[in-house]
Each structure stands twice: as structure tokens, then as C-alpha cells.
Amino acid sequence: MVGVQQQLGLEGIPDKLVRVTPARLSTWAGCPRRYRMAYLDRPAPKRGGAWANATLGAVVHNALKAYFELPRDQRTPQRAELLVHRCWKSDGFADSEQAAEHRRRAQRWVHDYVSALPADFTPVAVERWVSAPVGEIIAEGRVDRVDERDGELVIVDYKTGRHGLRVDDAKNSLALGLYAMAVRKTLRRRCNRVELHHLPTGTVTAWDHTAESLDGLRERAERLAGEIQEATDALDSANANDVAEEAFPVRTGPHCSWCDFRAHCTRGQQAAPDLRPWALLGDG
Ligand code: SF4
Structure with missing residues (x-):
């Protein structure tokens, strides 16, 4: 279940603060059925092998x-x-x-x-766990690295995929945006810049967030967290069997080829081909 923390809101009315990681949000956005199998079903369905x-x-x-x-x-x-x-x-x-x-x-x-790093380079933090209220949620997760440049903190995320990255990948990354907002609160420093460091090509793709762009990501995260909470509450209700399929629909696509729960999902098997576990390695 998504973690829920009670806090006293306006006029002492308890508000729910939903505790979420970017991984949970992106699993839900990709396929609610996969989310259910990954985080809610008990006993947990057996996952596929390593990639x-x-x-x-x-x-x-x-x-x-x-x-x-x-x-x-x-x-x-x-x-x-x-x-x-x-x-x-x-x-x-x-x-x-x-x-x-x-x-x-x-x-x-x-x-x-x-x-290629400067000789005297030392990061501010490595594999740092952050957890902080961001709007109506508590955003948390592990940041690959936090650097300092020009007096401000920078979120660094390593990438090793076969494809190079575009500026939109950094700009629209929910994970990077939430980490920037959580790091601001956790370390009490300015943090606007997010960077994807693509090791295979040695390139850095960066984006400098504004208040508006971070607001957009926060709203997206809140909406996804709200959807998760609503579906999870429905699953906990008395007629759980009826809502289990409806509240967590399958969302098929190319990602079904590498879904950990493909073996349990007929629709996913029909939607995308089976791949060998090494098929997503790059050539370079
Ligand atoms: S195989 Fe596809 S549709 Fe089925 S759970 Fe996985 S991602 Fe969802």
C-alpha cells in the first residue's frame, strides 16, 4: 500500500500525506496492473528473471x-x-x-x-535518501548524486541505456523534479538544476527548473498519487474482487516485452514480443 502519514491540516483537520517514490509513480503511470502486482498483490506474483x-x-x-x-x-x-x-x-x-x-x-x-571530472571534485552527497513533503505528497527516494555548482545544489542521475538523451528527458523527469524539491527541503539549499549523465556517450543533458516547471511536475505527481490512493482504497473495500480488475487496468505497449510480470498477463503477452534478457543491451 502507498504509505500514508497523518498531519494536522487547516483548522486541525487531519489531511492525508501520501508517501510515494518516483519508481511507484512511474510504474503506475506505465501500467496500473503492473503496479498492483508489484506493490499490492499478496502473495506477490513471481517476477521474471534479471535483465x-x-x-x-x-x-x-x-x-x-x-x-x-x-x-x-x-x-x-x-x-x-x-x-x-x-x-x-x-x-x-x-x-x-x-x-x-x-x-x-x-x-x-x-x-x-x-x-573528465575536475581534479578537486567532491560531491555533496552520493546515493542520498531524501524524504520531504512536496505539496500533498511526501516525495522520497535515493538520489544518485548531489553536486554543488555556482553556489547551488544540482541533482545528478546516471544513465547507462543504449539511447542518448534529450533535454526533454531531463526537463520532464518526474523523479529528477521531485528529488530537486525534496533536496531543497532536506538540505535547505537552492536546487534548480537537474542533470542526466549518460555514461556510454559521456554526455550531460541538463535542465534548469523554474518555479513553474516544478509546479507542473508537483501537480503531475499529486494527480498520480491521488489515482493510486483511490485505486488502493477501492481494493481494500469489501467488494475487492470486483474492483481489482477495473481499478487497475492493463496498459499494454512495447514495455510489455520487458515487464517483470509478463508471465502473469495474457494481454501483455499478446501486445508485445518476448525478448531475450540481453536484448536491451547497447552496441557501443
Ligand atoms: S505485461 Fe504489460 S499490460 Fe501486463 S502487467 Fe505488464 S506492463 Fe501491464
Whole structure:
């Protein structure tokens, strides 16, 4: 269930503050049925196996986290490569040869990425958990990195997907916008800029939020959280079986190919082809 916290609102009337993560909101927006299976159904339906591209992304995130936790004088590109090796997992890869090829790729990405950072660079926070009231919700989640530039905080999100990124990806990212708003409250500093750092191409896609653009994301998050709460409340009601299908409709599309719950969803299987677990790896 979405977490709910009571707070005293106007005239002492308790208002519900719904606790949500960007991952929950985006799962709901992508497919309410998938949301139900991921967060509500008990016993939880068995998920599909690992995806190689997700494994690769997790390894790079873990290696960079470990890198920035080192004392500054030990942070070298060679050490970063070693950390990729140490964090490596082969879940979802076709075989050891394919896994080794992608491990070398990831080592090169991380080597080149840290080589391009200023010599004296130190982030403000790494893998920082934030949780703060944002409008009618409590936004929370783990931020890959928080930097400081020109006296302001910057939200940094690592990307390892096969496609490059557009400015709209940074501008419209609900996760980045919510993190910016939550970081402002948690660290009590200005935070307008959000950045996507795409390791395979070494590019940074940035957006400087305004009060208006953040308001738009907050409203979107509140609307999605409201929909989730309404559907969840309906599921908790006496005639739960009747509403389970209706309140959590399937939303089919290409994403059904890599949905964790595809095995439990006939409509999704009909809507998109089955993919091998390494099909979403890039070539570069
Ligand atoms: S397979 Fe598609 S329609 Fe079915 S739950 Fe997953 S995302 Fe939704």
C-alpha cells in the first residue's frame, strides 16, 4: 500500500500525506496492473528473471558510489575500473563471453567518466535518501548524486541505456523534479538544476527548473498519487474482487516485452514480443 502519514491540516483537520517514490509513480503511470502486482498483490506474483541491461546499470551505479566513498587521493580512473570489476554481476547475460565484453565496456565508460571530472571534485552527497513533503505528497527516494555548482545544489542521475538523451528527458523527469524539491527541503539549499549523465556517450543533458516547471511536475505527481490512493482504497473495500480488475487496468505497449510480470498477463503477452534478457543491451 502507498504509505500514508497523518498531519494536522487547516483548522486541525487531519489531511492525508501520501508517501510515494518516483519508481511507484512511474510504474503506475506505465501500467496500473503492473503496479498492483508489484506493490499490492499478496502473495506477490513471481517476477521474471534479471535483465542484462539492468544488471549493467546497477553495477555502474554501485562502482561510482564506491568510487566517491574513497578518500580523494585514492580516486583514480584505474581504481574506478577496478571497482567495476569488483561490483560486477553477470545476471541476465547470454554467457560469460558476452558478460566479459560488457564488463570491459562498463570499465571504459567509468574510466572515461571520472577522468573528465575536475581534479578537486567532491560531491555533496552520493546515493542520498531524501524524504520531504512536496505539496500533498511526501516525495522520497535515493538520489544518485548531489553536486554543488555556482553556489547551488544540482541533482545528478546516471544513465547507462543504449539511447542518448534529450533535454526533454531531463526537463520532464518526474523523479529528477521531485528529488530537486525534496533536496531543497532536506538540505535547505537552492536546487534548480537537474542533470542526466549518460555514461556510454559521456554526455550531460541538463535542465534548469523554474518555479513553474516544478509546479507542473508537483501537480503531475499529486494527480498520480491521488489515482493510486483511490485505486488502493477501492481494493481494500469489501467488494475487492470486483474492483481489482477495473481499478487497475492493463496498459499494454512495447514495455510489455520487458515487464517483470509478463508471465502473469495474457494481454501483455499478446501486445508485445518476448525478448531475450540481453536484448536491451547497447552496441557501443
Ligand atoms: S505485461 Fe504489460 S499490460 Fe501486463 S502487467 Fe505488464 S506492463 Fe501491464
